[in-house]
Amino acid sequence: MKLIEAKQQFISSWGAFGTHWGINRTMAQIHALLLVSPDPLTQDDIMEELDISRGNTNMNIRELINWGLVERVLLQGERKEYFTAEKDIWKVVKQIVKERKKRELEPMLQLLDKLEDVEGDKRDKHVKTFVDTVSSIKKLGKQADKTLDVMVKAEENWFVGNLLKFFK
Amino acid sequence: MKLIEAKQQFISSWGAFGTHWGINRTMAQIHALLLVSPDPLTQDDIMEELDISRGNTNMNIRELINWGLVERVLLQGERKEYFTAEKDIWKVVKQIVKERKKRELEPMLQLLDKLEDVEGDKRDKHVKTFVDTVSSIKKLGKQADKTLDVMVKAEENWFVGNLLKFFK
DNA sequence: ATTAATTTTCAATAAATTTTGAAAATTCGG
DNA sequence: CCGAATTTTCAAAATTTATTGAAAATTAAT
Numbered sequence: 001m002k003l004i005e006a007k008q009q010f011i012s013s014w015g016a017f018g019t020h021w022g023i024n025r026t027m028a029q030i031h032a033l034l035l036v037s038p039d040p041l042t043q044d045d046i047m048e049e050l051d052i053s054r055g056n057t058n059m060n061i062r063e064l065i066n067w068g069l070v071e072r073v074l075l076q077g078e079r080k081e082y083f084t085a086e087k088d089i090w091k092v093v094k095q096i097v098k099e100r101k102k103r104e105l106e107p108m109l110q111l112l113d114k115l116e117d118v119e120g121d122k123r124d125k126h127v128k129t130f131v132d133t134v135s136s137i138k139k140l141g142k143q144a145d146k147t148l149d150v151m152v153k154a155e156e157n158w159f160v161g162n163l164l165k166f167f168k
Numbered sequence: 169m170k171l172i173e174a175k176q177q178f179i180s181s182w183g184a185f186g187t188h189w190g191i192n193r194t195m196a197q198i199h200a201l202l203l204v205s206p207d208p209l210t211q212d213d214i215m216e217e218l219d220i221s222r223g224n225t226n227m228n229i230r231e232l233i234n235w236g237l238v239e240r241v242l243l244q245g246e247r248k249e250y251f252t253a254e255k256d257i258w259k260v261v262k263q264i265v266k267e268r269k270k271r272e273l274e275p276m277l278q279l280l281d282k283l284e285d286v287e288g289d290k291r292d293k294h295v296k297t298f299v300d301t302v303s304s305i306k307k308l309g310k311q312a313d314k315t316l317d318v319m320v321k322a323e324e325n326w327f328v329g330n331l332l333k334f335f336k
Numbered sequence: 337a338t339t340a341a342t343t344t345t346c347a348a349t350a351a352a353t354t355t356t357g358a359a360a361a362t363t364c365g366g
Numbered sequence: 367c368c369g370a371a372t373t374t375t376c377a378a379a380a381t382t383t384a385t386t387g388a389a390a391a392t393t394a395a396t
Contacts, residue, residue, distance in 0.1 A: 003295055006286040010302065013279055020190040020272055024384065038297040043343080053386045058344060079341065079394075087297075089304045104188055111181055118174040127171055129206040129255075134178065136257045143327035150331070159311040163318070165333045192354070211373080221356045226374060247364075247371065 007036055011050070026052060027060040031069055031085060040073045040082035068095045090157050098152050105145055112138040175204055179218070194220060195228040199237055199253060208241045208250035236263045258325050266320050273313055280306040 001009075011032040018028025029050055034041065041049075047057045061083055064070035069092060073082040086092055116134050120127040151158045169177075179200040186196025197218055202209065209217075215225045229251055232238035237260060241250040254260055283302050288295040319326045 001283070001286055003286050003288050003298060006283045007298060009279070010283055010298075013276070017272065017276060020268075022188040022190050026384075035301050036298045038293040054343085055345075055387065056385050059385090062344090081343080087301065087304075089301075089308050093308065100188075104185065108181070108185060111177070115169070115174045115178055118169055118171050120171050125206040130171060130175060130178075130204045133203050133255065133257075136255075140257050140261065140325065140327070143325065143331065147327045147330055157308065157311065159308070159315045162315055162330070163311065194354080222373085223357065223375075224355050227355090230374085249373080 010036060024060070026050070026056055027063055030057070030060050031064055034064075034070060034083060034085035035087065037084075040075070040084040042080045042082055044080075046083070067099055094152050094154075097148055101145065101148050101152070105141060105148070109138060109141050109145065112141065178204060192228070194218070194224055195231055198225070198228050199232055202232075202238060202251060202253035203255065205252075208243070208252040210248045210250055212248075214251070235267055262320050262322075265316055269313065269316050269320070273309060273316070277306060277309050277313065280309065 011029050014032035015025040015029040018031075019025055030046055033046060033049055043054065043057050043061065046052075046061070047054060050057075061070060064085075065072070070083050070085050073084050075082055086095070112134050116131060116138060118127065118130060118134075122128050122131065154161065179197050182200035183193040183197040186199075187193055198214055201214060201217055211222065211225050211229065214220075214229070215222060218225075229238060232253075233240065238251050238253050241252050243250055254263070280302050284299060284306060286295065286298060286302075290296050290299065322329065
């Protein structure tokens with residue numbers, strides 16, 4: 001397979017993949033493009049490669065920057081802004097985990113804390129089932145939260161260390 | 169907070185949560201409703217509680233069954249079908265991981281295998297960056313795959329065992 | 337300060353996804 | 367086998383989400 005074709009497949013699959021994870025297609029595609037580009041690209045480069053509008057490109061680049069996955073690069077003597085993606089995949093994963101933890105897991109745990117205090121007689125099976133379900137989700141969520149903290153702080157690839165611990 | 173209100177909040181947040189994970193709102197809400205319901209519910213119960221149409225209810229229940237998160241229950245002497253959700257959250261998580269692994273991670277790894285074989289001179293930085301990126305994603309993906317296998321096979325809560333290993 | 341290059345915004349539009357509801361299919365008791 | 371109850375399907379409609387593109391804002395060189 002030729003590079004051009006492989007690149008297109010990579011970008012398009014990464015985009016489809018993203019949609020299964022609540023990330024919009026274009027954002028994932030821009031990320032994929034930057035991941036496989038050796039040098040920083042401009043907004044115009046990205047627009048052209050992916051055949052998307054200026055506004056769309058701009059908004060999604062900014063979103064990638066918010067996620068900490070892409071950064072602006074200023075090339076000396078150049079007026080235009082360039083963009084580049086972190087290439088160390090382990091760092092990318094840690095960054096995504098960190099953000100999703102903050103944006104989703106933590107607010108969910110806060111809500112569960114509140115919901116666990118529901119009024120009512122625990123002998124009522126509706127109350128009991130509700131409280132038990134909420135508690136067990138909360139418990140698991142808190143453990144996941146701690147585990148992910150360890151993961152995010154890990155310098156080297158956490159999965160490797162993990163497997164070693166399991167199999168030794 | 170009263171049970172009714174807490175339940176509504178739980179269902180609605182679970183739905184919103186789902187949309188961040190590529191799961192449709194209704195499917196997540198039906199799942200939430202069944203999780204906090206002590207007894208199995210019929211399609212009509214679900215339609216009424218969530219105020220959604222018969223078709224929508226039916227399709228999403230079936231999808232939850234495909235995911236292995238909900239099962240049909242036949243109550244003796246009853247013509248209607250009843251539905252119930254697995255209440256053990258650890259089992260729920262394992263089931264979701266198992267499915268997503270099969271549906272997403274594995275096909276992605278297959279694709280990366282193919283893309284890694286791109287033709288071209290590795291001294292060309294475009295080729296090199298592409299191959300390096302694909303390889304490193306593949307490597308991490310394969311490790312994650314193995315780790316998740318361990319997790320899916322774990323009888324008790326994997327996060328707990330995990331943390332213990334880290335802190336001992 | 338002027339102006340041209342560049343980036344950002346956002347209302348309008350397009351596309352994708354979800355939901356409805358009625359018709360068709362299936363199931364099951366008698 | 368009949369018919370009522372129940373489930374399933376799916377085209378059309380509604381809703382949500384993503385994209386466009388032109389105008390506004392910003393930036394930086396002269």
